[in-house]
Amino acid sequence: MKKNDTAKKALALHKKMGGKIRITPAMPIKSRADMSLQYTPGVAAVSTAVAKNNKLARDYTIKGKMIAVISDGSAVLGLGNIGALGALPVMEGKAALFKAFANVDAFPIVLDTQNVDEIVETIIRIAPAFGGINLEDFAAPNCFEIEERVKAALDIPVMHDDQHGTAIAVLAALINAAHVVKKDFKKLKVVVAGAGAAGTAVTKLLLKAGVKDVIVLDRKGTLSKTRADLSGHKQALAEITNPRGIDGTLQDALRGADAVLGVSGPGLMKAADVQLMAQKAIVFAMANPTPEIMPEEAKKGGAAVIGTGRSDYPNQINNSLVFPGIFRGALDNKVKKITDEMKLKAAKNLAALVKKPTAEKIVPGPFDRGVVEAVAKAVR
């Protein structure tokens, strides 16, 4: 389908739907008898019991199954800072996917503020009805502080999906890509192009998984200990990456690299850049909808395994493989925090779903059987 066709069809479909989710009663309310049990006077016994022992909320209320999908609209898809209402169609879509993929009930909340303190306190105040919080499309660097503070304040799982969902999907894909090109995963030289939410989380998870040589780049070049302009999360990344101390451009970093992971924006690389890399190069160009380098161009440069975020090319590396299973597992097992160990396990389980990885098939598709279960069983 051409780009304009998709846009037109999507607009028409959204207008027809008038919102992508609906609220439905769990059981019918058709008589006074139904009402007297689900509402007054019967509900008083339930409210009293839950008020006395808050832990009962997981059994007697939606808290046992409801995830909040929350955004401030500051970094929506590749569209940037388009605000709360602009973000709403994406958050609704995510809520619909939660149900379609994993039978998880999720509700979209879009915030009319982009102030970190206000965001944190608002999420904490509305948290009681929810069994988990999926943070979505918050811009870096605010996203790091927001996630940390909300996590620390609540006893339900909190995950910024742009960070960790992406990181888990990328790790799964890279494990299988290394297998395809017959290189030792832990010895890969990896370049992460982009130091935002996704780039930061991908880098940290790769290090946790045992990869030793990761170079991260922001728009100005490689992050390194010699960069005087770094602070916050970029400075922290510079401390733990770039072991060969490469100072310079993307091209400098790519020289001899085994894999490049694009988490920045369209048109970053050309075929000539791929040619700088080691033999059998792995190229993941995950900017949406337009990748850092188009697959055809990457192939021209000699890439052996190519992944994107798109559904119209092989190897769609997308967090829709991850978030439904993460929260399915968290709810089923009453997990309070999503740990690094769970993320590593989820990535390995996801990779293992592809029995015989090939250059055209390093990750399962989101509609493949077993995806949700593979991820969910890592979260316990």
Next chain:
Amino acid sequence: MKKNDTAKKALALHKKMGGKIRITPAMPIKSRADMSLQYTPGVAAVSTAVAKNNKLARDYTIKGKMIAVISDGSAVLGLGNIGALGALPVMEGKAALFKAFANVDAFPIVLDTQNVDEIVETIIRIAPAFGGINLEDFAAPNCFEIEERVKAALDIPVMHDDQHGTAIAVLAALINAAHVVKKDFKKLKVVVAGAGAAGTAVTKLLLKAGVKDVIVLDRKGTLSKTRADLSGHKQALAEITNPRGIDGTLQDALRGADAVLGVSGPGLMKAADVQLMAQKAIVFAMANPTPEIMPEEAKKGGAAVIGTGRSDYPNQINNSLVFPGIFRGALDNKVKKITDEMKLKAAKNLAALVKKPTAEKIVPGPFDRGVVEAVAKAVR
């Protein structure tokens, strides 16, 4: 059903349901093609359009149909201040009723704060996804300030149902009760027992409807201009009510009164109190689940028309007659404020649904045909 039976059955049913509402996708998502229209890349066109023109959110997102049912748990049913999680079963029930009665999608939000400033700012910040706000079970006097401030800040309808839903139902019932006892509605001498959220709103709406002689009581006695201990909303009520300047007890107020509206708590009145009233007295004892006076006792005192909040006696005067229709009408007609004129019209329409009012039938039941439509058509 006995009280304990209801409680047991309600607890068992709630445990079986695990929350009374579910999220369902508006349309199935079963293929990559579905996903590309409802999620990326298609959703980008929708987000862009809505971000450019926020008014489109009503057509393209859930904002056109979603109501937030919000509580801080400070005055839940007759249970008092039981907090956010205690309130959640009631708010879920209300969301389920919204759908069952009026096909309105509603989602429960319970707040982990009872501070007025925090409540107001939190509601404003989460408002973008909603087409209306139903405030529920906020205690007086905070409820007045919260409603006023949220209403002023937002361009979607905001209604504290304990106030206005109750007031509309009571006005409808009183119109028909006056008809049954063949008294001129506007000349009724009315005693409102209770100066909280419901009592205040009932009183104001009766005055708007043309009733001249209303006396309101709090626990200490009649509200009057001579009471030195009054402030805030009670002082304001004293200014506009009690034209005969009655200072004293409930009994002093009841002497010669045509109607008493109980919006306080159980056991306030006895048969002897009803005997103080005028001939063909109207007694609405609406405390839940135990009324101010049981219907049998009121009858013993000579009451001609008796209403309660209960489903097991005739004349259940309950805001479930009102809130579904109010928000159905508000959404359908893109109404930004619920005005006093709409409330009066809603009460009159509701009263008119009972073609031939009798002492046993002054209001329709919530499952009667036409209830939602009668109320909804007043909101435009």
